Amino acid sequence: MSITVLEAGLQTTVQADARLGMRHLGVPTSGAADALSLALANRLVGNDLLAPALEVTLVGPTLRFDAPCSFALTGGNAKSTLNGDEVQFHQTVIANAGDELAIASIEIGMRIYIAFGGGLQAATMLGSASTYLPAAFGGHQGRALIEDDILQTSGDGVVAEVLQTPEEFRPPISPRWAARACRSVETHLLAKPRASVLFETNWTIGRRADRMGMQLDGATLGVSSAGRMPSSPVFPGTIQCPEDGVPFVLSVDSGTTGGYPRIAQIARADRHLLGQMRPGDHLRFLPREPQEAIDELHAKHDYWRQWLPGIESVI
Amino acid sequence: MPSNDNERYPVEACGDDLITIGVRSPAEAQSLVEALRETGAWREVVAGIASVVVQFDATTIPVDGASERIRDLLAKGISPIGLSDVLFEIPVEYGGEFGPDFDDVCRQTGLSGEELIALHTGREYRVDLVGFTPGFAYVGGLDDKLNVARRDSPRQRVEAGSVGIADGRTGLYALPGPGGWPLIGRTAFRLFDPSADDPFPIRAGMRVRFISTGDVEAGS
Numbered sequence: 001m002s003i004t005v006l007e008a009g010l011q012t013t014v015q016a017d018a019r020l021g022m023r024h025l026g027v028p029t030s031g032a033a034d035a036l037s038l039a040l041a042n043r044l045v046g047n048d049l050l051a052p053a054l055e056v057t058l059v060g061p062t063l064r065f066d067a068p069c070s071f072a073l074t075g076g077n078a079k080s081t082l083n084g085d086e087v088q089f090h091q092t093v094i095a096n097a098g099d100e101l102a103i104a105s106i107e108i109g110m111r112i113y114i115a116f117g118g119g120l121q122a123a124t125m126l127g128s129a130s131t132y133l134p135a136a137f138g139g140h141q142g143r144a145l146i147e148d149d150i151l152q153t154s155g156d157g158v159v160a161e162v163l164q165t166p167e168e169f170r171p172p173i174s175p176r177w178a179a180r181a182c183r184s185v186e187t188h189l190l191a192k193p194r195a196s197v198l199f200e201t202n203w204t205i206g207r208r209a210d211r212m213g214m215q216l217d218g219a220t221l222g223v224s225s226a227g228r229m230p231s232s233p234v235f236p237g238t239i240q241c242p243e244d245g246v247p248f249v250l251s252v253d254s255g256t257t258g259g260y261p262r263i264a265q266i267a268r269a270d271r272h273l274l275g276q277m278r279p280g281d282h283l284r285f286l287p288r289e290p291q292e293a294i295d296e297l298h299a300k301h302d303y304w305r306q307w308l309p310g311i312e313s314v315i
Numbered sequence: 316m317p318s319n320d321n322e323r324y325p326v327e328a329c330g331d332d333l334i335t336i337g338v339r340s341p342a343e344a345q346s347l348v349e350a351l352r353e354t355g356a357w358r359e360v361v362a363g364i365a366s367v368v369v370q371f372d373a374t375t376i377p378v379d380g381a382s383e384r385i386r387d388l389l390a391k392g393i394s395p396i397g398l399s400d401v402l403f404e405i406p407v408e409y410g411g412e413f414g415p416d417f418d419d420v421c422r423q424t425g426l427s428g429e430e431l432i433a434l435h436t437g438r439e440y441r442v443d444l445v446g447f448t449p450g451f452a453y454v455g456g457l458d459d460k461l462n463v464a465r466r467d468s469p470r471q472r473v474e475a476g477s478v479g480i481a482d483g484r485t486g487l488y489a490l491p492g493p494g495g496w497p498l499i500g501r502t503a504f505r506l507f508d509p510s511a512d513d514p515f516p517i518r519a520g521m522r523v524r525f526i527s528t529g530d531v532e533a534g535s
Contacts, residue, residue: 230365
């Protein structure tokens, strides 16, 4: 079953599971920036939770189904239509041959996920089908979609069961975020007496926000790193602060080593939230000890397992 | 565990699923990465210049258990990894449009172009670390005369194959992208080739020598 790209949108890529176990060779994790929303979309069309699907960024694409196909939308809010009729998020929709799905600009949140029955065919590279744009591999020819691309689904594309995400499993997406975070290796380099300012500031997501990471505005932190730091491992969710005092958070496509002080680490349970934060949104950090954060991760898994069995592979 | 091991190799949580281990050299880091990877117990094991960070799956390994396993392994000691037998000769075109900071590095170091090239090509180096982006190589052992700082502001775009020097190391840019190292040349050698059987021809511990391809600068 094929899907033709009529309009590509701002940055629409094929994303699937994280590319794990390759960071020692400089290969970032990639995968859906908001893996929970990817899993919710795949659930509605009967796919594996991390099957290849489309990740839409800020401005959506227009797609034409060349044969009947089931699909589902999750993530940020945008006016979305199938042949001009509004399409609901969080439910299985069956498109007919020739139908056109148009997704407008995202109004709340940063990314939308479109999953298709059977999942998209994609190039597996280094263990994952996810697109990594800087090295141009994975996904659809290693790049964001362009007009006239033709995507293929695995299988015939139509699923038997029509589902809706229960209300209690639709993640709230708003311009205000809170993320739990632990100390990191160079937290002690934050200049006293205002070392706690990281957790007291209502941060604003800066203009530069992408799959690599995002800058935080709202306060200038003092760091005493004496200029040069040895390059050290960093991960999605690592918060670094260069000499200029403006911290930034790393996301799924970030490099694997960095030379700026690592002042905090967002807890595993909340890293998927980074995928929905957009410039201008507000973000607060909640301090956690590692064990507390892990206990909360287990609780979060227990909750989500009710609708998404296998959630441990997602968040 | 004996406390002196923890002083020798400090182990510390740096997140709810991350543990950092301090080491004294890139060669120790590489050796520790191999030992940790062999256990198959970890999601990621990543070397830095002076540390190794382990990411574990907190749904299968408790935080304390993860630290304990690492300390047990450290208690056996670490032998810094030896140099590999593989010697890579990397052709570099120095200066001109491929090395936009070449002249500036000459000024900073007080060297002529010929001297700079002679120093940079005049010894064998060791790959300390592959990281940052796929195939980016941190090559250690630069002559002290070539010790320059990073640029005050990074370039928005550095071309693939660019050769930079900073802080006593040569950095080889495998991919185009932003970068802050002063650039002295460029290589046509593919540091990362996703279509090859082994996309990563350069690994930590390998020996490297730079070969000047042109006599553009040296002859002028």
